[in-house]
Amino acid sequence: MTSExxxxxxxxxxxxxxxxxxxxxxxxxxxxxxxxxxxxVLLAARELRYVPNSLARxxxxxxxxxxxxxxxxxxxxxxxxxxxxxEEVANSHGYLxxxxxxxxxxxxxxSYLQTLQDYRADGIIFTGSGSxxxxxxxxxxIDDMIEKIQRRGAAIVMLSPHNLxxxxxxxxxxxxxxxxxxxxxxxxxxxxxxVTGPANVTVANQRxxxxxxxxxxxxITPDDTLLFPGNFAQAGGERAAAMLDxxxxxxxxxxxxxxxxxxxxxxxxGLHQHGWRLPEDISICGFGNLPMARMVTPALTTxxxxxxxxxxxxxxxxxxxxxxxxxxxxxxFPTTIVKRASTIPFAHTTSxxxxx
Amino acid sequence: MTSExxxxxxxxxxxxxxxxxxxxxxxxxxxxxxxxxxxxVLLAARELRYVPNSLARxxxxxxxxxxxxxxxxxxxxxxxxxxxxxEEVANSHGYLxxxxxxxxxxxxxxSYLQTLQDYRADGIIFTGSGSxxxxxxxxxxIDDMIEKIQRRGAAIVMLSPHNLxxxxxxxxxxxxxxxxxxxxxxxxxxxxxxVTGPANVTVANQRxxxxxxxxxxxxITPDDTLLFPGNFAQAGGERAAAMLDxxxxxxxxxxxxxxxxxxxxxxxxGLHQHGWRLPEDISICGFGNLPMARMVTPALTTxxxxxxxxxxxxxxxxxxxxxxxxxxxxxxFPTTIVKRASTIPFAHTTSxxxxx
DNA sequence: TTGTAAGCGTTATCAG
DNA sequence: CTGATAACGCTTACAA
Numbered sequence: 001m002t003s004e005x006x007x008x009x010x011x012x013x014x015x016x017x018x019x020x021x022x023x024x025x026x027x028x029x030x031x032x033x034x035x036x037x038x039x040x041v042l043l044a045a046r047e048l049r050y051v052p053n054s055l056a057r058x059x060x061x062x063x064x065x066x067x068x069x070x071x072x073x074x075x076x077x078x079x080x081x082x083x084x085x086x087e088e089v090a091n092s093h094g095y096l097x098x099x100x101x102x103x104x105x106x107x108x109x110x111s112y113l114q115t116l117q118d119y120r121a122d123g124i125i126f127t128g129s130g131s132x133x134x135x136x137x138x139x140x141x142i143d144d145m146i147e148k149i150q151r152r153g154a155a156i157v158m159l160s161p162h163n164l165x166x167x168x169x170x171x172x173x174x175x176x177x178x179x180x181x182x183x184x185x186x187x188x189x190x191x192x193x194x195v196t197g198p199a200n201v202t203v204a205n206q207r208x209x210x211x212x213x214x215x216x217x218x219x220i221t222p223d224d225t226l227l228f229p230g231n232f233a234q235a236g237g238e239r240a241a242a243m244l245d246x247x248x249x250x251x252x253x254x255x256x257x258x259x260x261x262x263x264x265x266x267x268x269x270g271l272h273q274h275g276w277r278l279p280e281d282i283s284i285c286g287f288g289n290l291p292m293a294r295m296v297t298p299a300l301t302t303x304x305x306x307x308x309x310x311x312x313x314x315x316x317x318x319x320x321x322x323x324x325x326x327x328x329x330x331x332x333f334p335t336t337i338v339k340r341a342s343t344i345p346f347a348h349t350t351s352x353x354x355x356x
Numbered sequence: 357m358t359s360e361x362x363x364x365x366x367x368x369x370x371x372x373x374x375x376x377x378x379x380x381x382x383x384x385x386x387x388x389x390x391x392x393x394x395x396x397v398l399l400a401a402r403e404l405r406y407v408p409n410s411l412a413r414x415x416x417x418x419x420x421x422x423x424x425x426x427x428x429x430x431x432x433x434x435x436x437x438x439x440x441x442x443e444e445v446a447n448s449h450g451y452l453x454x455x456x457x458x459x460x461x462x463x464x465x466x467s468y469l470q471t472l473q474d475y476r477a478d479g480i481i482f483t484g485s486g487s488x489x490x491x492x493x494x495x496x497x498i499d500d501m502i503e504k505i506q507r508r509g510a511a512i513v514m515l516s517p518h519n520l521x522x523x524x525x526x527x528x529x530x531x532x533x534x535x536x537x538x539x540x541x542x543x544x545x546x547x548x549x550x551v552t553g554p555a556n557v558t559v560a561n562q563r564x565x566x567x568x569x570x571x572x573x574x575x576i577t578p579d580d581t582l583l584f585p586g587n588f589a590q591a592g593g594e595r596a597a598a599m600l601d602x603x604x605x606x607x608x609x610x611x612x613x614x615x616x617x618x619x620x621x622x623x624x625x626g627l628h629q630h631g632w633r634l635p636e637d638i639s640i641c642g643f644g645n646l647p648m649a650r651m652v653t654p655a656l657t658t659x660x661x662x663x664x665x666x667x668x669x670x671x672x673x674x675x676x677x678x679x680x681x682x683x684x685x686x687x688x689f690p691t692t693i694v695k696r697a698s699t700i701p702f703a704h705t706t707s708x709x710x711x712x
Numbered sequence: 713t714t715g716t717a718a719g720c721g722t723t724a725t726c727a728g
Numbered sequence: 729c730t731g732a733t734a735a736c737g738c739t740t741a742c743a744a
Contacts, residue, residue: 005508007736007737007738008737009737018714018715018716019715019716019737019738019739020714020715020740021715023738023739024714024739024740026738027738029739029740031713031740037713049504051470051474052474052737053415053476054475055414055415055420055475055476055736055738056415056737056738057737057738058720059409059411059412059721060737060740061738061739062720064411073440074436074440074455075437075440075664077431080430080433083430083455084429084431084457087456091456091457096454096475098452098454098455099439099443099454099455100447101440101443101444101447114407115410115452118409119410119411120409120410120411148405152361234647234651269650269651291590292648294625295590295621295624295625296651296653297628297652297653364721364722365721373730373731374730374732375721375722375732376724376731376732377729377730377731379723383723387724389729389730390730393730408721409720409721409722411720411721412720412721412722412736413721415720415722415737416721416722417722417723418736
């Protein structure tokens, strides 16, 4: 009963060659090996059901063939899509994908970075952490850690705005938000509310900025009483709905820009609960174009980010960096707005809200 | 410019002790080390910013502290939730989580198993593969591989029905489907359609079986013309909607059991497109209780599976198995039905469908 | 073209 | 309590 996995030594022995030769065959080295011995080794390996030990190989080679993706929460559809893209590319190049949930907590983030350093991960992809907060003490350690990881030769890529020293591919949050707001303005809306993301999260602030810019460019002064706090989750949208419902009628906006789709879903649900009719009573748009965006009622107007593609691009950049074949440092990833039923012209919006 | 990570040898040197001693301190061994030397080592390690190499450690220890989770698609909310649970437990015990998308393709599954064997993954969690198909040639190789992995000492846990030799924790699909169908019957529905999952997927068939059983127990003969092919995705639901819409009025069911929530979403969307009013024209239920189930209009009646908890349980079982502290082989995970607005009494269903 | 042997960074065994 | 040394399984100079 041989429960032990055979090693390359066993293969060599069985094939009647040296370990070096066996290794050269098994590792797909370019080193010349005669056809005859090659066959012998291959045969022995097959018979022993030899499986190379990646751990040993990695230890020797100083590269693990592991790529990690740091996300806030892998069950959040946004991150899930990105991770999917990463995994696709990683897998097709013989890399394994490690998933790390940080919950946007610098402590967890740091802890994971530490572990990934221990494992000598070859690549690390950040997405959706990106805090504006420089005051948090862990941020310094994170910066430190990142530099250390890079010095080791590992590649780091950011898929969201980050004030860290690393190559990045960033969705055009500002542009998308600007376009989306312009679209609402074109529909005739002027009182447009905004449900924010978590405090200090850069992506959220970029979208806010795009919204503000579009208003200003149209000669409208952004009204901070139309800003509602959200958290990128459904709950935040629901809370915003409750607040909107409390607003005296004349203070109500005719449209709301939710900082991401998840928030928009919560907002729509909440307004529904409060008896609002959508989109007649209010127009709503989100950001991200999650798969559910077209399925909700009414279908959600939003900005599309090809998340899976973003993930793929991120992984590809990692691979390029590992081969020192990438010089560009900052790339922008396009966003395009998707017009659906949740936004209608202001003229068609119910001005008389007695129904509510 | 020392770009090389310091090793334990460097720490030992700096602390003026042997590598053995340094290792004993750093690895948290129970081996006695005098307080003084311990301090010295710790200090040296800190000054050098020493990071233990997990690869080397794993190679030596013959365990990698890697747990893999095999899913159909990590962006599918069902799998995403499970993976989240796995990651939580894994991380809190110092394990990394590897995500593997199999797309329910035996070839990809096999390829991943191979790689995981190469990496000496300590635990592998299967979820949502589970084909009834024994005829596919890869299945034999997969069985083989699994046995080999287990012989190596790695733990394997299935979170969905599977005809493989491994411990499992299975959601009560049959019971949940039975209860859900009974509920529809209690509401007075008798013509209840069923949208299936992908062919040969065991979970889907279990749900179908529960549905059939409930009908039979109520003296109703299951009518195969009310079976519509689905694929666990929105698209399948949309196709079923189109087919329902084609049905002559008198042949239409008054309720539909969609094999999972995703399918139900597609179905609802499709019916909407075709001008059906929900739930007045037809009652719908899903299975799984995804986060979006309560957000769609009307809110979806479904069977709840605590997916994150399921993932946690799976990871915990892996850990227990690795310590040979688990004897139970088959566990069932409860499902509970959640009644929402998408299902109404048959009496309230529009019999006159002129509106359509 | 093949083989020998050193070494990747740890930990465990065995002597002191 | 501490230290030298042999593994773990693999790759790669360097020799032959």
